[in-house]
Structures are given as structure tokens and as C-alpha cells.
Amino acid sequence: MQKYSIFTLARNAANYHKGWGLAWRSPEPKSEYDIVIIGAGGHGLATAYYLAKRHNLTNVAVVEKGWLGGGNTGRNTTIIRSNYLQDESAAIYELSRSLYEGLAQELNYNVMFSPRGLFMLCMTEHELRGFKRHAHANRLSGIESRMVSAEEVKRKIPILNVSPTARYPLLGALYQPRGGTARHDAVAWGYARGADNLGVDILQNCAVTGITRRGGKVTGIDTVKGHIKAKKVAIVTAGSTTLLGDMAGLKLPIESVTLQACVSEPIKPVLDVVIMAGTVHGYMSQSDKGELVIGGGADEYNNYSQRGSFPAIEHTITSLAELFPIIRRLKMLRQWAGIVDMTGDRSPIIGKTDVDGLYLNCGWGTGGFKSIPGSGLVFADTIANDRPHPIAEPFGLNRFAEGRLIDESIAAGVAH
Ligand code: FAD
Ligand code: PYC
DSSP states (O other), X not given: XXXXXXXXXXXXXXXXXXXXXXXXXXXXXXXXXXXXXXXXSXXXXXXXXXXXXXXXXXXXXXXXXXXXXXXGGGTSOOEEOOOOSSHHHHHXXXXXXXXXXXXXXXXXXXXXXXXXXXXXXXXXXXXXXXXXXXXXXXXXXXXXOXXXXXXXXHHHOTTSOOOTXXXXXXXXXXXXXXXXXXXXXXXXXXXXXXXXXXXXXXXOSOOEEEEEEETTEEEEEEETTEEEEEEEEEEOOGGGHHHHHHHTTOOOSOXXXXXXXXXXXXXXXXXXXXXEETTTTEEEEEOTTSOEEEEEEEEEXXXXXXXXXXXXXXXXXXXXXXXXXXXXXXXXXXXXXXXXXXXXXXXXXXXXXXXXXXXXXXXXXXXXXXXXXXXXXXHXXXXXXXXXXXXXXXGOTHHHHHTOOOOOTTTTGGGO
């Protein structure tokens, strides 16, 4: 395993990158692991990293059907914030946001965390009242987040159309000064390299086809590369969760829908914050390359295509062109989609299942990029100790049977 330092960097540069080591290995599967994590998205990789780093558990494999980070983690629009309503959510999303602050140092990998500030626009009285509640709740949870006036929003975002003749007038915004973005691929790659360096096997191109059990206990997984025995198995497969759940006899309260996004051609800097507009289902930020990163609501029917329907993207672009008239003349460069896993209360599921040794981390829906570090940390602790971490506990699967829902429909608003 290659260790990286400023000296390696200088040597490799002087050598025209001859001998530049691979960031992670491509090992053959072992016949048995203590822990198998299914899904090499951000959540699976972060979980593996913290299992190794914090719990010294390294006989671990992350098993991925495609390439690591090729699911939603590499397809999202990278918004990071923690301005959710409920205390349980504040705990996990703020833990995660605060871990992002030091993640580049933790992983020795530039994840390009950019806490540039995030505005969630209020364009109806209903939205204004909802977000005022969020601001109060956030303050009580110690999260820096406050309401700002329409004038303040306009000062900060001059390209925003605040005309009184607009379809929806701007009434104000919920502002999180240290919300922002990070580079999604880098988050996956940084955790992958960190986990690999600590001895975790990342098995790409290794689709899981079955989850084996005996006497109510998990015994391993079937894969396209053969059977792998495991004492513990974690399903961390986002939009494919119900398919994996079926393999273990679990019926899960998850719907899989497509969420899409697009980027414009690169332009000079015009937007130095992140902006979300729930009422019209649109959001936008500008990447370091200058592309406008744009997204909106999910497709309105369940499906497993990773493409996205035309009406949804048309709706998004129409809304954003109304909010930001300057984008009307821009060409859109790329469009793509991911399959997200929606729960009824728009909160995730993290914890144990009824099958002994089988764990679940899913249901992040349209909002789980921001939670990768915090989720990985508490899920690793849950698996290592075979009991829910206190921050994960409220998010157990049992909450649906017990009616303890954690309603975050307003917080998740734009993309839902
Ligand atoms: P994934 O990254 O999807 O990883 C799951 C992995 O499981 C995949 O790599 C998949 O190939 C693998 N897998 C599936 N089936 C199998 C199998 N049978 N065997 C082996 N492997 C399997 N969140 C935010 O916080 N902010 C945003 O701005 C944001 N924007 C988004 C925009 C879009 C267009 C999309 C699609 C999502 C967005 N999200 C956002 C949501 C976020 O991307 C996801 O919640 C998050 O990436 C989920 O990470 P994950 O690791 O759980 O899943
Ligand atoms: O979770 O903040 C979010 C988000 C924005 C766009 C998609 N998801």
C-alpha cells in the first residue's frame, strides 16, 4: 500500500508520474470476512473506513456491483447542510456537516469542502412559517442557521429575479452560513483509499445476488464471483435497497424513484452560494469549473432507470429560468440521474434488522450526500457493537411499526 506525502508528490511529478501507485487495490475476494458491506457508495465506504479506523476491524469487504462511487454518490449535486427540523435529524446531519469541516485532513484527501453558505428561499407564507420553525429549532440544537429578509437575499444573489410580477414573490430565506458543497467523487475516493490503506478489501464488479441465512442468522452473500461467508452483513445500496431486502426476506418501507440533475456550459462566476427554491422545485450552485449545477424534483413514478423523464427536467429548467433570467441563453451540457430510496417520513433507516447479523443503512432519499461522514461513523459503531449508536437509534426500522416517524418533508422539500 502506498503512503502519500508531499515528497511522494514531488518525486512523482519529477518522474512524469512513472510509478504512481494505485489509490486502492483490486483484490480477489477472500472466502470469508468478519463483515461484508454491500454497496461502495459514500455510506458503505465511510462505514468501512470507520470500522477499520475507530474499531480496529479490518477483516472487512465492501462489495460493489459496478465501480465505487458510481451510484448516487457520484451523481448527486453535492449540497451539504444540517438545517433539518427534528432534534434527531439535527444530531446526525450536524455531526456529519461538522465532520466535513475536517474531512480533507482526516483522509489526507482534498474533498473540496466549500462552506459557501446556503439559502432556502421562502416564496409562500406557508414556506416562510415552516422555515421560521426550522430556524428556531436549529438555534435550540446549536446549529448556525437563521432567517434573512428578501432584501438580504437579493444583496447576496444579485442575479435572482425578485420582481413583484414574478410568479411567486420572494418573502425571505432560511440561511445556513456554513452550508455548502464538496466534491462528491473525492469523498468516495478519499474514504476508499483510507479504508483500503487500513486493510479493507474493496471488491468492484462483484454484484451480490443473494444473502444467505441459517436459523435466523446471516451467514454470507452470493455474488457473481462466488459465495463469501460473513459473520455480519450490511446493506448500503440506496436505490437498490428493496431488491437486496428481498434477498434477505425483508419487506422495506422504501420506494425507488429517479432524481435527475444537469450542468450548464461553464461561465464566469455568477453565484457564490447555494440556492434552493422548494416552491418551484429547483436548486442551483456554481461549480469551480464555472458550470451551473442544477436540479429539481424527483420523477413522479417509481422506477429503476438511471435516466430521468423529460417532463421533470423541463419543469426544473423552466422554474430556474424564471428565478434566474440570465440562464435562459445558456446551453445545458450534461444531464444524468440516480435512483434514490424514499421513506414515508423522508428520514433514513440506520440499524439492525430482525435477521441476526444483518444491518441496514438506507432511505437517505434525495439528501444523503451531506450525511456520509456522520452516517458512516454511527453505522460503523452500530455494527461493531451490535447495538444502535445513540444518534442512530431513533432511525431504526422499528419506528415505522411503532409510529415514531421523524417527519422531514419540509427539510427535504426541493427534491421531493
Ligand atoms: P450509492 O452512492 O447509490 O451507493 C450504493 C451502491 O450500491 C451503488 O454503488 C450500487 O452500485 C451498489 N449496489 C446496488 N445493488 C448492488 C448489488 N446487488 N451488489 C453490489 N452492489 C450493489 N444528497 C445531498 O445530501 N445533497 C445533494 O445535493 C444531493 N443531490 C442529489 C442529486 C441527485 C441527482 C441524486 C440522484 C441524489 C442526490 N442526493 C443528494 C442524494 C445522495 O446522492 C444519496 O442520498 C447518497 O449518495 C446515497 O449514498 P449511498 O452510499 O447510500 O448510495
Ligand atoms: O438534500 O439538500 C439536499 C438536496 C438538494 C438537492 C438535492 N438534495
